[in-house]
């Protein structure tokens with residue numbers, strides 16, 4: 609049995625993971641519109657990973673005999689100016705999610721709910737990977753000298769890099 613606080617945090621996280629999936633799916637649509645097939649694949653795969661995160665927490669709550677109650681999700685931003693802005697927005701979002709996961713880890717530890725504390729460790733590791741992934745992409749953009757141009761070689765190479773960036777980063781820790 610989960611405490612009210614832990615239940616609330618985990619239940620909200622189900623919606624938060626769906627929200628992240630939604631944001632990345634919109635980023636994939638933006639990339640498709642711009643003709644950036646590598647970036648489109650990258651964000652599509654990332655969106656699917658977020659759905660996997662949603663399902664993990666959904667399953668955990670069910671296993672604990674708790675009903676999942678889904679919250680509302682705002683329409684994601686779609687009018688990005690350039691690829692650098694999109695990647696930066698994704699990185700910022702990952703940092704926000706890391707904060708949410710950290711709160712769950714802190715609360716479960718404080719309540720001596722070691723079952724949830726153990727469950728959330730996978731997400732702690734996953735968030736580290738996600739932040740590293742987006743930081744690596746931002747580093748790659750800097751090395752290529754890409755500063756948000758709408759066309760050109762740096763954008764082309766960054767798009768190519770993104771096509772396989774998940775594989776290079778080791779993908780999901782599952």
Ligand SMILES: [Fe+2]
Pocket residue numbers: 625628657658661705
């Ligand atoms: Fe996630």
